[in-house]
Amino acid sequence: EAGVTQFPSHSVIEKGQTVTLRCDPISGHDNLYWYRRVMGKEIKFLLHFVKESKQDESGMPNNRFLAERTGGTYSTLKVQPAELEDSGVYFCASSLRDGGLYEQYFGPGTRLTVT
Amino acid sequence: ILNVEQSPQSLHVQEGDSTNFTCSFPSSNFYALHWYRWETAKSPEALFVMTLNGDEKKKGRISATLNTKEGYSYLYIKGSQPEDSATYLCNTDKLIFGTGTRLQVFP
16 A cells, blocks of 8 residues: 655745645545644644545644645645745645544655745 | 643663653643654654553553543653664644654664
């Protein structure tokens, strides 16, 4: 079974540019989560999809971040325009069901560097 | 406690030593606690999901206990090996992560 995949693995962009990160969850996993780890700090929750619906987007830092999951399969996270403080590692995770009882499977992350 | 806190932040032990570290979390509205193992340059890997007060889980040399009334969980590693070196993370309900305990096991 293929795991959670993320693309690209690393992105370097200039401040003001746009970047789109992609996450492909494990097939059949309705729940998809985005997280971010800024250098030296803890992993922070960004948002949670159940199928194509946003269940919880309380962690999204501001309106420069837009997440979509059209069709309930893969998800994209767009940052537009990127700022220096957006640099970090963006993780995606999926789980079969929600409710806190099911294991999350994490992707390898996308390292975003904004210069 | 308002957030998930982990201690110590880092730990250096000799191969063969047993060790343990702590995850503290808000005890109100508790639902589930997850432990993860996170090796450098890899993604976090799920170790345990724990829900009930008094829960104990074990996977090989690694075990965990849960106290929901006082809001803490312990992770134990028996006879640490160099390959146990990693950051160990906990989170509640998948939303709030602790900062992790970075374990280094020296041969």
